[in-house]
Each structure stands twice: as structure tokens, then as C-alpha cells.
Amino acid sequence: MAIKKQSVAKLTADALMSSIQDHAITVGVIGLGYVGLPIAVEYAHLGVHTIGFDIDEHKIRTLQKGGNYIMDIDSSLVASVVKGKTLEATTSFERLSECDVIYICVPTPFTPNKDPDISYIIHSAESVAKTLRKGQLVILKSTTFPGTTTKYVQPILEKVGLKIGKDYFLAFSPERIDPGNQTWHTGNTPIVAGGVTESCTSLACAAHAIIVSKVIPVSSPAVAEMEKLLENIFRSVNIALVNELAQLCDRIGVNIWEVVEAAATKPFGFMPFFPGPGIGGHCILIDPYYLSWMAREYDFETNFITLAAEVNESMPFYVRSMIEREVAKQPITLAKAKVLMLGMAFKKDVDDLRHSPALKVMELLMQDGFKNVHYHDPFIPSVDVHGTMMKSQKNLTPATLKKYDIVVITTDHTCFDYSMIVKNAKVVIDTRNATKKIRGSKKNVVLLGSGS
Ligand SMILES: NC(=O)c1ccc[n+]([C@@H]2O[C@H](COP(=O)([O-])OP(=O)(O)OC[C@H]3O[C@@H](n4cnc5c(N)ncnc54)[C@H](O)[C@@H]3O)[C@@H](O)[C@H]2O)c1
Structure with missing residues (x-):
């Protein structure tokens, strides 16, 4: 009897595997944001029938009309896959029953107290559970703490009564997309996948292999969850290190940018990271x-990681003090000083405002009594600063720049004309070393971490 049961289970896994290998599957993607939409478009582009699900009706209506709202995605590609019906978009979650492979790509924010908020994952798992059937593979892609897949998602799916690894399959595979990166994209970036059982891992690897060049299997979802956190914390810690050193360099009269570039000439054992006004984005x-948060459950304090986060989050405050120091050198008050911030997005060449350090700097200036803080960002038409709606200054002309007492480069978008900015602004505070090639000996540029 047991042998018979096993062979039925194998049949389900084998059948799904051969459907995946033949691309004869329907892929479902829950959450069509910066992560989910590129995945959906990638499958659809390769001819795999794909259904995108989102609770945001505006996004769904845009997609249904063949429109696009993610900068990195080729709009003509979206239009063609929608027209060809390989990509459908819907808010009808009962259509999850049509999908053989389901990706969950919903947000994982934190609460105001900085505790994890995995409610979006829970809601998505509940949507999947409503129509879970034999032969479905569910892959969680949202970044989260180790244990989320098996301790939170699996129990919700298990209530349906199907057997994991036999009837249905569950895995975690972190996303590595880097919006704005012209070199590395979904297709050529290797990814990691860890399933609850061996068959879950193999199926998750096979499903990904359709759209990415290399998939690295790991022994469990927890390894894959932790691996993603290591990648991002590695960046956080290294950025914090140079941010701290930048502040020290300002005191001792040494240029941190030159220091990092010199250190980067070492061909092994060093990877350059650069300071800035702080870190942002959703990761x-x-x-x-x-x-x-998860570590505390195990009576463990991640002091080193927490300290790095603190240093990075202190950087907008440091930039505020740089701005106020420059105002103090001029015959104006904070209230009268005219400040133009260049770039609101959290990093260059993207339209993502989430947790942007530029926004934090703007908030801090307003709290301190600045009445004339404006911004220009071609990718961010408007921002809400604690209920005050602000619009991007339309054109960045010499005349516009001359109107301001201080111009602050908060995001080093490639499209900015830095020569024109340095030539026409009274004072430029450069938090990104964007003026490196053109500032020369110009006295009106104040560079964060330059030691001047
Ligand atoms: N943005 C990145 O560069 C990046 C990179 C790697 C990993 N991640 C991770 O991927 C996850 C998603 O991030 P994102 O940047 O794509 O977020 P996003 O906000 O751009 O997109 C999430 C989408 O999910 C939708 N959504 C929310 N709840 C839903 C629900 N219950 N059902 C269906 N749709 C729902 C939202 O409307 C939104 O469209 C996060 O965990 C993030 O940490 C993001």
C-alpha cells in the first residue's frame, strides 16, 4: 500500500516536472511590483502562459490595457505579451487554481517599531490555500526571516489536507533583481532555491531554469531565506563602515572617496563601498x-548588524548638519534659505522613493524651520512630506539653479548635467561624489567625506 502511495506521489512530481520542462504550464505571479512584474513578463515573453495577480486595481487595469509602470521593463514587451495573451492580469484570485507554478512577490515592510510585517505573505498564502490543488508548486520570493516558509506559509497550505512534497510543493527562492542595473537582470543573474522536500527543490529549480541562466539548489527554505539576508546585510554593514569613516575623514582632513579608490586597487580581499546620504529602498x-527581530526569539542580539543600521540611518542627520553649516556661512536665516535637492529616489536612475534618505533629509530640514526647500527629480513628479504635497521643479536650468542658496545632490542620477550644476549653483553639497570629474578646484562644491 505504501509503495502504491509513493508511486502516486512520484507521478504528481514527475508530471509537474515534465510539464515544466515542456513549458506546458501556467505560471501565476502574486504581487506585480518591482519583483513580480519582471518575472511575469519574462515567462510570458518566453511563451509560457502567465497570470499576474495584484490587489492594486490601477496596476491591473494598466496591464490589461498593455501598459507598463516599471521603468526597467521594456514597455513594448509588456504590450506585446498582453496583446498575444501570454500575459493576463487580474484581481480575481480564484484564478490561482489555473496555475501550476505560483510565485509570491508581495511586500515585506516593517512596522513603525521596525518589527517584520509579514501580513502580505500571510494573505497571499491564504489566497493560494483557497484553491490549492494537487500538482501545484508555490515559490515564496519576498525577502523575509528564516523560518517564514515552513513556520508561517506551510501551515496555512497544510490545512487544505494535501501532502507537501507529494501532492503539492513549496519552496523559497530569494529575488536578486537590482532595478536600474544595466548589466544584471532576471535572465543572467543566478538564483538560489530551497524547497521543503527534495522534490520541492528540484521543481523550484526547474521552474526557475526557464527564465534564469543558473539556479543553485540549497538544502532548505531556511538556508535560502538566510542567504538573502546575508547578501543584504553584507551591503548594509559595508556601507555603514564607509559612512562612519566618511564622518571621521571630514574631521581629520582626508578624502574618503580617494581612500576607498586607493584600497580598491588591491586585487584580492577588498570590495569597494562608498558613503552617501543614507540607504533606502525596500531591501x-x-x-x-x-x-x-528573529534573533531575539533565540536570546541573541545582532549587535553588529543593528549598529550598522544605526550608522546608515544617521546619515540624513549628518547631511542636514552639512546643509545648516553652509547656510550659517551665508547672511541668511534657515527660514529664508532656499535649498534645492537634486534627486529624491533612494538610488540613481530609479523612480523608487521607498525609505529614500533624500526624503528624510527634506523632512529634517522642514522640521528645523526651513521654509523654502524644493527638489528636482525627473523620475519622481511629486512627493508627500508628512501631508505636504511637493512637486518636482520642472526644468533644471542655469536660471533655476541661480535662484537657490544651496543645491544638494542627494541622488546621482545619470541624466543630471553636473557641469551645468556646479557652474551655476552658488553652493553645491555633493553627498554622492557625482561632481568628481568636473569640480576640479572649484570652491563652491562641498563633498561629503572629503575632509575639506
Ligand atoms: N524591489 C527590489 O529591488 C527587490 C529586490 C529583491 C527582493 N525584493 C523583495 O521582494 C518583495 C517585493 O518587493 P517589491 O519591490 O516588488 O514590492 P512592490 O511594492 O513593488 O510590489 C509588491 C506588489 O504586491 C502587491 N500586493 C500587496 N499585497 C498583495 C496581495 N495580498 N495579493 C496580491 N498582491 C499584493 C502590491 O499591490 C504591489 O503591486 C519584498 O519582499 C522585497 O523585499 C525586492
């Missing part, structure tokens, strides 16, 4: 807190 700022 590097949040993820350390996911791990610290």
Missing part, C-alpha cells in the same frame, strides 16, 4: 531588522 534598510 537593505529593512532586512537587517528582520534578522534582528
Whole structure:
């Protein structure tokens, strides 16, 4: 009897495996944001029938009309896969029953107290459970703490009464997409996948192999969950190190940018990281807190990681003090000083404002009584600063720049004309070393971490 049961289980896994290998599957993607939409478009582009699910009706309507809202994705590609019906978009979650492979790509923010908020994952798992059937593979892609897949998602799916690894399959595979990166994208970036059982891992690897060049299997979802946190905390810690050194360099009169570039000439054992006004986005700022929260359950304090997060989060305050120092050198008050911030996005060449350090700097200036803080960002038409709606200054012309007492480069978008900025602004505070090639000996540029 047991042998018969096993062979039925094998049949389900084998059948799904051969459907995956033949691309004869329907892929479902829950959450069509920066992570989910590129995955959906990638499958659809390769001819795999894909259904995208989101609770945001505006996004769904845009996609249904063949429109696109993610900068990195080729809009003509979205239009063609929608027209060809390989990509469908819907808010009808009962259609999850049509999907053989389901990706969960929903947000994992933190609460105001910086505790993990995995409610979006829970809601998605509950949606999947409603129509879970034999032969479905569920892959969680949202970044989260180790144990989420097996302790939170699996129990929700298990209530349906199907057997994991036999009837249905579950894995965690972290996302590595880097919006704005012109070199590395979904197709050529290797990814890691860890399933609850061996068959879960093999199926998750096979499903990914359709859209990525290399998949690295690991022994469990927890290894894959922890691996992603290591990647992001590695960045957080190294950025914190140079941010701290940048502040020290300002005191001792040494240029941190030159120091890092010199250190980077070592061909082994060193990887350059650069200082800035702080970190933002949905990953590097949040993820350390996911791990610290989880560690406390095991009576473990991740002091080193927490300290790095603290240093990075102090950087907007440091930039505020740089700005106020420059105002103090001019015959104006804080209230009258005209400040133009260049770039609101959390990093260059993206339209993502989430946890942007530029936004934090703007908030801090307003709290301190600045009445004339404006910004220009071609990718961010408007921002809400604690209920005050602000619009991007339309054109960045010499005349615009001349109107301001201080111009602050908060995001080093490639499209900015830095020569024109340095030539026409009274004072430029450069927090990104964006003026490196053109500032020469110009006295109006104040560079973060330059020691001047
Ligand atoms: N943005 C990145 O560069 C990046 C990179 C790697 C990993 N990640 C991780 O991927 C996850 C998603 O991030 P993102 O940047 O794509 O977020 P996002 O906000 O751009 O997209 C998430 C989407 O999920 C939708 N959504 C929310 N709840 C839903 C639900 N219950 N059902 C269906 N859809 C729902 C939202 O409407 C939104 O469209 C996060 O865990 C993030 O940490 C992001």
C-alpha cells in the first residue's frame, strides 16, 4: 500500500516536472511590483502562459490595457505579451487554481517599531490555500526571516489536507533583481532555491531554469531565506563602515572617496563601498531588522548588524548638519534659505522613493524651520512630506539653479548635467561624489567625506 502511495506521489512530481520542462504550464505571479512584474513578463515573453495577480486595481487595469509602470521593463514587451495573451492580469484570485507554478512577490515592510510585517505573505498564502490543488508548486520570493516558509506559509497550505512534497510543493527562492542595473537582470543573474522536500527543490529549480541562466539548489527554505539576508546585510554593514569613516575623514582632513579608490586597487580581499546620504529602498534598510527581530526569539542580539543600521540611518542627520553649516556661512536665516535637492529616489536612475534618505533629509530640514526647500527629480513628479504635497521643479536650468542658496545632490542620477550644476549653483553639497570629474578646484562644491 505504501509503495502504491509513493508511486502516486512520484507521478504528481514527475508530471509537474515534465510539464515544466515542456513549458506546458501556467505560471501565476502574486504581487506585480518591482519583483513580480519582471518575472511575469519574462515567462510570458518566453511563451509560457502567465497570470499576474495584484490587489492594486490601477496596476491591473494598466496591464490589461498593455501598459507598463516599471521603468526597467521594456514597455513594448509588456504590450506585446498582453496583446498575444501570454500575459493576463487580474484581481480575481480564484484564478490561482489555473496555475501550476505560483510565485509570491508581495511586500515585506516593517512596522513603525521596525518589527517584520509579514501580513502580505500571510494573505497571499491564504489566497493560494483557497484553491490549492494537487500538482501545484508555490515559490515564496519576498525577502523575509528564516523560518517564514515552513513556520508561517506551510501551515496555512497544510490545512487544505494535501501532502507537501507529494501532492503539492513549496519552496523559497530569494529575488536578486537590482532595478536600474544595466548589466544584471532576471535572465543572467543566478538564483538560489530551497524547497521543503527534495522534490520541492528540484521543481523550484526547474521552474526557475526557464527564465534564469543558473539556479543553485540549497538544502532548505531556511538556508535560502538566510542567504538573502546575508547578501543584504553584507551591503548594509559595508556601507555603514564607509559612512562612519566618511564622518571621521571630514574631521581629520582626508578624502574618503580617494581612500576607498586607493584600497580598491588591491586585487584580492577588498570590495569597494562608498558613503552617501543614507540607504533606502525596500531591501537593505529593512532586512537587517528582520534578522534582528528573529534573533531575539533565540536570546541573541545582532549587535553588529543593528549598529550598522544605526550608522546608515544617521546619515540624513549628518547631511542636514552639512546643509545648516553652509547656510550659517551665508547672511541668511534657515527660514529664508532656499535649498534645492537634486534627486529624491533612494538610488540613481530609479523612480523608487521607498525609505529614500533624500526624503528624510527634506523632512529634517522642514522640521528645523526651513521654509523654502524644493527638489528636482525627473523620475519622481511629486512627493508627500508628512501631508505636504511637493512637486518636482520642472526644468533644471542655469536660471533655476541661480535662484537657490544651496543645491544638494542627494541622488546621482545619470541624466543630471553636473557641469551645468556646479557652474551655476552658488553652493553645491555633493553627498554622492557625482561632481568628481568636473569640480576640479572649484570652491563652491562641498563633498561629503572629503575632509575639506
Ligand atoms: N524591489 C527590489 O529591488 C527587490 C529586490 C529583491 C527582493 N525584493 C523583495 O521582494 C518583495 C517585493 O518587493 P517589491 O519591490 O516588488 O514590492 P512592490 O511594492 O513593488 O510590489 C509588491 C506588489 O504586491 C502587491 N500586493 C500587496 N499585497 C498583495 C496581495 N495580498 N495579493 C496580491 N498582491 C499584493 C502590491 O499591490 C504591489 O503591486 C519584498 O519582499 C522585497 O523585499 C525586492
